[in-house]
Amino acid sequence: MTMHLIPKPLLFHSNDWDFDTIRRIYDACERIALGELGLDVYPNQIETITAEQMLDAYSSSGMPLFYKHWSFGKHFAHHEAVYRRGFGDLAYEIVINSNPCISYIMEENSATMQTLVIAHAAFGHNHFFKNNYLFKQWTDADGILDYLDFAKNYISECEERYGHLAVERLLDAAHALNSQAVHRYPRRTKPDLRSEERRAEERRRHDEQMYNDLWRTVPKSDKPRSGVSDEERRRALLQLPQENVLYFLEKTAPKLAPWQREVLRIVRNVAQYFYPQRQTKVMNEGCATFVHYKIMSRLHEQGMLDDGSYFEFLKSHTNVTFQPKYDDPRYGGLNPYAIGFAMMCDIERICAEPTEEDRQWFPDIAGSGDGMAVLRDVWANYRDESFLLQFLSPKLMREWRMFHVVDDPERPELRVDAIHDDRGYRRMRRALARQYDVAWTDPDIQVVDVDLAGDRRLILHHNVVNRLLLEADDANRVLQHLADLWGYDVLLKEIDTATGMVLKEHRASAQPLGR
Amino acid sequence: MHIVDRRLNPGGKSLGNRQRFLRRAQSLVRRAVRDQSRDRSIKDMGEGGEVSIPIDGVREPSLRRSGQGGLREHVLPGNKHFTEGDTIPRPQGGGGGGGSEGSEDGGGEDDFRFVLSQDEFLDLFLEDLELPDLAKTRVEDLENPAWRRAGYSTSGSPANLSLTRTMRNSLSRRIALNRPRTEEMQELEEEIARLEAKGDEPERVKVLQLRLEDLQRRRKLIPFIDPLDLRYRQFAPYPKPVAQAVMICLMDVSGSMTEHMKDLAKRFYALLYIFLKRRYRHVELVFIRHTHTAEEVDEQTFFHSTETGGTVVSTALVEMLRVLNERYRPEDWNIYAAQASDGDNAPNDNERTVSLLQDQILPLTQYFAYLEVKPEDEPLSLGLTSRASDLWRAYEAMDDAGPRFAMRQVRHRRDIFPVFRELFRRRGQGAGAERVGAP
Numbered sequence: 001m002t003m004h005l006i007p008k009p010l011l012f013h014s015n016d017w018d019f020d021t022i023r024r025i026y027d028a029c030e031r032i033a034l035g036e037l038g039l040d041v042y043p044n045q046i047e048t049i050t051a052e053q054m055l056d057a058y059s060s061s062g063m064p065l066f067y068k069h070w071s072f073g074k075h076f077a078h079h080e081a082v083y084r085r086g087f088g089d090l091a092y093e094i095v096i097n098s099n100p101c102i103s104y105i106m107e108e109n110s111a112t113m114q115t116l117v118i119a120h121a122a123f124g125h126n127h128f129f130k131n132n133y134l135f136k137q138w139t140d141a142d143g144i145l146d147y148l149d150f151a152k153n154y155i156s157e158c159e160e161r162y163g164h165l166a167v168e169r170l171l172d173a174a175h176a177l178n179s180q181a182v183h184r185y186p187r188r189t190k191p192d193l194r195s196e197e198r199r200a201e202e203r204r205r206h207d208e209q210m211y212n213d214l215w216r217t218v219p220k221s222d223k224p225r226s227g228v229s230d231e232e233r234r235r236a237l238l239q240l241p242q243e244n245v246l247y248f249l250e251k252t253a254p255k256l257a258p259w260q261r262e263v264l265r266i267v268r269n270v271a272q273y274f275y276p277q278r279q280t281k282v283m284n285e286g287c288a289t290f291v292h293y294k295i296m297s298r299l300h301e302q303g304m305l306d307d308g309s310y311f312e313f314l315k316s317h318t319n320v321t322f323q324p325k326y327d328d329p330r331y332g333g334l335n336p337y338a339i340g341f342a343m344m345c346d347i348e349r350i351c352a353e354p355t356e357e358d359r360q361w362f363p364d365i366a367g368s369g370d371g372m373a374v375l376r377d378v379w380a381n382y383r384d385e386s387f388l389l390q391f392l393s394p395k396l397m398r399e400w401r402m403f404h405v406v407d408d409p410e411r412p413e414l415r416v417d418a419i420h421d422d423r424g425y426r427r428m429r430r431a432l433a434r435q436y437d438v439a440w441t442d443p444d445i446q447v448v449d450v451d452l453a454g455d456r457r458l459i460l461h462h463n464v465v466n467r468l469l470l471e472a473d474d475a476n477r478v479l480q481h482l483a484d485l486w487g488y489d490v491l492l493k494e495i496d497t498a499t500g501m502v503l504k505e506h507r508a509s510a511q512p513l514g515r
Numbered sequence: 516m517h518i519v520d521r522r523l524n525p526g527g528k529s530l531g532n533r534q535r536f537l538r539r540a541q542s543l544v545r546r547a548v549r550d551q552s553r554d555r556s557i558k559d560m561g562e563g564g565e566v567s568i569p570i571d572g573v574r575e576p577s578l579r580r581s582g583q584g585g586l587r588e589h590v591l592p593g594n595k596h597f598t599e600g601d602t603i604p605r606p607q608g609g610g611g612g613g614g615s616e617g618s619e620d621g622g623g624e625d626d627f628r629f630v631l632s633q634d635e636f637l638d639l640f641l642e643d644l645e646l647p648d649l650a651k652t653r654v655e656d657l658e659n660p661a662w663r664r665a666g667y668s669t670s671g672s673p674a675n676l677s678l679t680r681t682m683r684n685s686l687s688r689r690i691a692l693n694r695p696r697t698e699e700m701q702e703l704e705e706e707i708a709r710l711e712a713k714g715d716e717p718e719r720v721k722v723l724q725l726r727l728e729d730l731q732r733r734r735k736l737i738p739f740i741d742p743l744d745l746r747y748r749q750f751a752p753y754p755k756p757v758a759q760a761v762m763i764c765l766m767d768v769s770g771s772m773t774e775h776m777k778d779l780a781k782r783f784y785a786l787l788y789i790f791l792k793r794r795y796r797h798v799e800l801v802f803i804r805h806t807h808t809a810e811e812v813d814e815q816t817f818f819h820s821t822e823t824g825g826t827v828v829s830t831a832l833v834e835m836l837r838v839l840n841e842r843y844r845p846e847d848w849n850i851y852a853a854q855a856s857d858g859d860n861a862p863n864d865n866e867r868t869v870s871l872l873q874d875q876i877l878p879l880t881q882y883f884a885y886l887e888v889k890p891e892d893e894p895l896s897l898g899l900t901s902r903a904s905d906l907w908r909a910y911e912a913m914d915d916a917g918p919r920f921a922m923r924q925v926r927h928r929r930d931i932f933p934v935f936r937e938l939f940r941r942r943g944q945g946a947g948a949e950r951v952g953a954p
Contacts, residue, residue, distance in 0.1 A: 019518055019520070022518055023516075023518065026516050026518075030516075043516070044516045044517070045516070045517045045518075045519060046516065046517065046518045046519070047518075047519040047520075047521045048518070048519070048520050048521060048522055049521045049522060049524075050522050050526070052526050053521060053522070053524070053526060053528070055529075056526070056527075056528040056529045059529050059532060060528075060529065060532070068531045068532050068535060069532065069535065070532065070535035070536040070538070070539040070540075070573075071532075071536075071575050072529060072532040072536075073529060073531075073532030073533040073534070073535050073536030073537070074536045074540075074573055074575075074627070074629075076529045076532060076533060076536075077533065077536060077627075077629030077630070078627065078628075078629060080629065080630060081565060081628050081629045081630050084630060100517070104521075107522055122516075164535075168535070168539070172575075175575060176575065176576050176577060176578075177577075177578075178577065179577055179578065179579075180578060323592055324593075325592055325593025326591035326592060326593045326594075327593065327595075328593070334590075334592065400592040400593075401592060401593055401594040401595070402590055402591065402592055402594065403590070403591055403594040403597050404588065404589070404590050404591075405588070405589045405590075405591060405603065406586070406587070406588050407586065407587040407588070407589070407605070408586050409584055409585065409586070412605070413602040413603060413604055413605060414602065414603040414604075414605055415600070415601070415602050415603075416597045416598070416599060416600065416601040416602070416603065417588075417599070418599055419594055419597055419598055419599050420594065421598075421599070423599060424599060428590060431588050431590055432590040434588075435588070435590065443578055443579065443580055445578055462578075466585050466586035466587070467584060467585040467586060468580045468581070468584070468585035468586070468587075469580070469581055469584060469585065470578055470579065470580060470581060471579055471580065471581040471582070472581065473576075474574075474576040474577060474578065474579065475576075475578055477574070477576035478576045478577060478578050481576075
């Protein structure tokens with residue numbers, strides 16, 4: 001280990017930085033990230049911005065360019081007010097899942113903070129974006145900025161051509177359905193003409209081979225079957241049931257103009273782009289935090305960071321990974337940074353020096369020796385829910401002193417269902433993992449039918465689990481938006497999945513969408 | 516790796532979003548601004564500031580689960596003494612610590628707070644207020660209108676010759692007609708000189724000389740600048756609205772005016788000043804105080820030094836006319852006057868005051884506001900007329916005062932803004948017709 005004692009020059013001496021410093025920092029981080037941690041990243045682009053520009057970026061979902069809508073102005077006003085009152089700090093960085101990967105760093109940051117931010121964003125998040133299966137499957141890092149550019153121009157052209165009000169109302173309606181605008185499963189790819197032709201040919205040949213004149217003589221019962229098949233056929237044609245409500249409207253709403261469909265498509269595509277981020281909060285932040293911790297520690301070990309800078313780093317690191325207890329006034333749920341970082345450190349420990357318990361719980365990885373290889377595999381192939389379900393260890397549950405509380409309104413009191421003991425580990429882990437399952441936490445809402453022959457009423461179902469109904473006031477507002485887009489009446493039934501009973505119904509009638 | 520410095524990029528990228536947000540929440544923000552301005556001191560009136568509007572008006576609804584009812588599960592850190600099967604009394608007013616997502620707007624309560632800039636605040640604050648006859652009558656009979664650029668013409672005075680246009684035309688014409696260039700001819704001449712000096716190719720010299728002559732001829736035919744090329748800047752007259760205003764503050768400073776009354780008057784003047792500032796590029800203030808004599812003073816003296824003496828209002832009007840005659844010709848200035856008084860006047864002066872006002876001052880001014888300030892504790896009189904002051908009655912009796920004159924009574928600080936709004940409320944189309952009769 002005398003290798004480490006060969007002194008390397010400090011990356012920087014004072015906390016001021018210039019572009020040469022940034023480049024030196026970047027190169028040092030890169031050497032560790034790619035060489036020692038074996039990360040695989042998109043090319044990096046680092047942009048320095050001011051606090052005001054950071055606020056700007058905040059309000060448009062962190063993207064460098066975005067179409068215009070009042071709600072972003074509202075968010076900007078809110079962030080600005082909070083920031084001015086000194087209540088909230090701005091984030092140190094924003095990183096964009098694009099190729100090249102763009103990281104914003106603030107000019108106010110000290111050199112130490114810039115090192116932290118580069119390690120965190122340009123390597124941690126970047127590696128996750130490039131390798132995680134959800135991002136690979138659902139997002140197009142190469143094309144997103146071009147697409148947003150197109151979206152921005154398209155919507156501003158629409159504003160000029162059809163008026164601000166019409167576009168605003170359309171976007172309001174589309175945004176209200178934002179969380180019902182994602183495909184949760186990959187769709188069947190659209191068959192192309194050639195394969196369709198080939199299939200038709202095969203079917204014809206099959207029919208010819210199977211042809212037997214005797215079939216003609218078999219008596220048919222035509223009446224009773226046709227009714228059922230008509231309805232089935234209609235549903236199949238409309239791809240019902242459909243949980244992507246905006247997609248359904250874009251494709252089938254009878255009264256929308258082509259530009260309105262295109263705008264719905266834009267909102268839907270953007271929502272889809274952000275969908276993986278919602279499912280991987282713990283992992284994404286955990287990965288970035290773990291990576292920056294590794295890099296910063298190595299830089300310090302190698303003598304490239306002095307003790308003062310290292311302490312400055314540790315201070316903000318511990319701030320970020322702080323988890324208040326449930327009875328602490330600061331408690332606001334589990335901190336994704338904290339739990340992600342703790343679990344990843346735990347995985348590394350299990351690989352390096354497993355206990356007997358670890359060998360029982362994690363036979364595949366315990367004692368494998370190469371923690372980074374395991375982590376790289378985890379980062380690539382899991383999302384929050386599966387990650388927690390698979391890798392939350394009993395040791396960590398004990399350390400965090402986790403317990404599981406069930407709040408059943410039919411009982412007078414809350415009940416502690418499981419605690420950190422042998423009987424509780426698995427149950428508690430399952431319950432926690434489920435809280436990170438977006439498909440479980442988002443209400444399950446589907447378009448089930450539309451009466452095309454009659455009054456064209458659109459019927460949606462909310463499949464209620466655990467008797468958790470929708471917020472009625474909001475639901476009615478959203479339904480109004482939905483009716484405006486659909487152009488006819490809309491009915492939303494909340495149906496209990498356990499009993500099949502209709503618990504509640506919401507209705508809305510269309511008002512003409514502003515033109 | 517690239518490092519890009521974006522710090523110098525133009526900021527305010529979300530300005531468009533902000534404008535859309537303010538437009539969206541316009542009525543709410545306007546109400547918030549009005550409410551707030553009631554509590555503000557006049558000095559801060561022009562500042563921006565934090566306002567809060569009900570969150571309901573700018574809600575972004577979504578389909579989400581309600582915070583109440585249903586079976587909920589929480590996994591919490593920091594267990595101290597619970598074991599499996601323990602029960603915990605249900606905490607009041609909430610579903611326990613965890614689970615609740617809260618609203619993304621932080622507070623998530625009834626109010627949405629944000630900061631308005633000074634301009635935004637004033638715009639909303641003074642919105643639907645309007646100056647009576649914003650310089651309209653003056654525009655029509657303006658003697659020397661302003662000039663502004665109105666394109667180019669082919670004729671004009673040499674002073675207005677547009678060199679760039681002319682040269683552009685000349686250049687394109689020269690290129691189009693292929694005018695021989697100077698360099699070309701020089702080259703040719705040098706070549707001829709060289710060959711002549713050598714003297715062994717007379718044939719070629721002859722050819723070249725012919726060519727040179729041809730070029731010289733064409734250069735004469737195609738001039739460098741042709742009269743066709745000439746372009747002159749053209750100007751057109753347009754009626755220029757008078758963009759400056761003078762605001763004349765008249766105040767009775769006799770002993771009967773208390774500090775409270777002066778404070779009321781000051782607040783009114785301040786509002787008027789802010790308002791005029793928004794509408795005119797240049798606003799001047801004139802302070803005229805009076806007892807039984809009147810003089811023009813500076814602001815400090817106007818508000819703070821006390822005088823003793825009787826009260827003769829007409830002196831102030833005479834002084835005002837003098838100032839106007841000397842410095843503010845009505846052709847060049849929009850004239851606004853605001854008079855504050857407790858209503859006392861020497862009885863024999865009323866007639867003269869009214870006639871001065873009606874015959875001489877009102878035709879000159881855009882607007883004359885009379886503000887009668889009253890002590891705060893005086894109860895609201897039932898029969899206003901019986902208790903009305905001398906001056907009030909005199910002004911009231913003035914027939915044909917027209918829309919340029921307005922009078923109001925103010926007792927309390929909180930009345931100032933409503934009275935001000937009332938005086939300058941944007942009037943409907945009917946007001947225009949009313950104005951026809953006025954000079």
